[in-house]
Amino acid sequence: MNYELLLREHHLKVTPQRLGILSLMVDAGHISVEDLFAQIKQEFSSISLATLYKNINAMLHNALIKEIKVPHMKPKYEVTKPPHAHLLCQGCNEFMDIDINVNALVDEASKKSHYQLLDSSIVLCGYCEKCQKQSV
């Protein structure tokens, strides 16, 4: 993926820090501010937490990334992808993407409301294969 181009397409200045943050986000899939900061520090030891927040907000504003908020968890961030749902494992607390038919859901909802629907956020909770075996 060409991160430099991706930033330009979203009208964001290209800086080494920003490229690093974006690249880490892509690699991680879903990552918290805390973890992202720990990782970006390894590349830019003097980077400030405020810089990270400023970048996250800039990228959110341009919809380059999305915020995922679920109960009892710190917010996580992911690079924007086609509509999909999230599976959240209650054991290891990891997210996994799943491409269910989001449009069908939106269609069904449309029929039951007068809302003009624009976007959706779907989180399913359960146990992943690994955590299923271990405990429960």
Next chain:
Amino acid sequence: MNYELLLREHHLKVTPQRLGILSLMVDAGHISVEDLFAQIKQEFSSISLATLYKNINAMLHNALIKEIKVPHMKPKYEVTKPPHAHLLCQGCNEFMDIDINVNALVDEASKKSHYQLLDSSIVLCGYCEKCQKQSV
């Protein structure tokens, strides 16, 4: 609704403050800590914000209420109801419940993953009838 019984069923001590908080939550449908505090203050002028947080956490812990978290909004709380989705109006920022077929969604997701699914959280964003007319 018998709030006293509801609290007892969830192994929570019955106190006047707690009854007040629960009753306000039911009436509001979906409410933030801030709004809840403003309202409960009218009934118990000396109530502390810490007390409110402790009650919210106690009720969350016993699944008497649920937390709703979505990007760019303060968390809201609702008394636990049968599985349903939320419609969030981007104009007035109000939630509305909608009873779409959540089980069908979970079934579909089950087929596409090895997860053992337990719970789901679905938020659809758009404009309600009123806000559709006004702007957009």
Next chain:
DNA sequence: TACTAAGGAATAATTATTATCCTTTAGTAA
């Protein structure tokens, strides 16, 4: 009625996020 564990009030402490100030740098155009 009395006892005990939990709840409430007040407030301090912690955590997460944003604002501010000043320095540095990316983007642009001469």
Next chain:
DNA sequence: TTACTAAAGGATAATAATTATTCCTTAGTA
């Protein structure tokens, strides 16, 4: 290239949200 300007970065202060602590009060129970 060079020079200019707006935006970005770093350091840190400030704010907001939530949790912890202390002590006093009350609900549940024997």
